[in-house]
């Protein structure tokens with residue numbers, strides 16, 4: 320029987336996230352891996368430094384959290400590894416090997432799907448000496464910081480998310496969608512306040528890019544409300560900034576966080592990351 324081992328950890332930020340110390344994921348025993356999964360579910364995000372993981376080991380690891388999810392833009396998956404998406408500014412044979420600046424702008428992954436991904440994992444293959452930090456915002460802390468009156472006003476509101484809108488308006492990687500991508504990604508609605516299935520804790524859960532309106536509220540009022548809440552949730556008290564080293568694995572729970580990548584000098588540096596997702600449930 321597998322029993323989750325209690326691991327040595329330190330908080331990424333008071334009350335949010337955990338860095339797991341002294342674990343070599345490629346060689347860890349099942350009890351240790353169960354401890355890693357357990358730590359993730361309790362803390363909303365985990366960091367493990369100094370890992371050496373092949374693409375197959377990354378897929379096996381993310382499968383401990385849930386079924387690995389496919390990627391919408393198939394052209395940037397790693398050859399032979401469809402569950403591993405490449406973020407990179409490198410080219411091979413004159414073509415980009417990955418999506419560049421793909422995650423810049425506060426968002427939660429796959430919010431345009433009826434069942435957005437539960438978690439995102441990034442593995443650092445090569446990183447710039449400066450810039451390209453990843454920022455995570457704690458939606459539970461932001462929700463808990465609101466007054467009971469404000470919580471009452473917001474609870475029950477729903478957001479309309481659209482992949483077509485996102486891809487037509489985004490700053491980086493804007494594109495006209497094929498008929499197939501349009502068909503496979505119809506618009507969806509999700510709650511603005513998300514309940515975590517593990518323990519019922521609530522999180523502010525707005526996003527940018529995919530949101531076109533607050534259901535039942537005229538624009539610009541609706542989008543102004545979304546902007547106001549994103550600004551609040553991503554303000555300093557609720558944000559952890561991760562500075563990358565090669566071999567880092569950072570994972571976060573998309574059900575209670577927002578995240579964003581940041582820019583770097585891509586004339587001077589290369590950045591290559593492997594991104595994997597585990598499937599999630601319909602938000603409620």
Ligand code: SIN
Pocket residue numbers: 406421422423428439451452453454578579580581592594
């Ligand atoms: C993402 O949003 O999936 C990637 C963020 C990053 O590249 O730092």
